[in-house]
Amino acid sequence: MDGSLTGGLHNHMKLIHKENTLKKSAESNIAPSNAKISSFFHNREVESLDDVLSRMAALDGIPFQLFCSSDDIRKGLTSRGFTDIPKSPNTIRKYILNYAEKIRDETKARFDKLISEGQKFSCTSDEWTSLRNRRFINLHHLPKR
Structure with a gap:
């Protein structure tokens, strides 16, 4: 398996x-x-700063402080057209949490739409801690027919 x-x-x-x-269900x-x-993450031609910061933090594990202190990261973001890059880790955190709320609301709306169409779901979850002492939770969902 x-x-x-x-x-x-x-x-x-x-x-x-x-x-x-x-396998992903064809109709889901x-x-x-x-x-x-x-x-x-959204696949868009034009990405927002929230998209980029969230992806770099989640996928690359870049700490919030590094966005503020690394000249190379700041120059890279500037070269991509972002002009108002936050200078505080707390502001970076706020951008990422706002993006997470947006994704959560969009996911909830997708589920609400499927439920209104008569779809039913089965959900399970599990939690684990990585070797780097990071906690994760995984949600599994399966449309019922």
């Missing part, structure tokens, strides 16, 4: 319910249960 602790759940769904939870626009964090 995929080597995860949820392999038993995936096997159960595949064998008993004939559902492959590791919700990311599959094994989606990468990058699938939740």
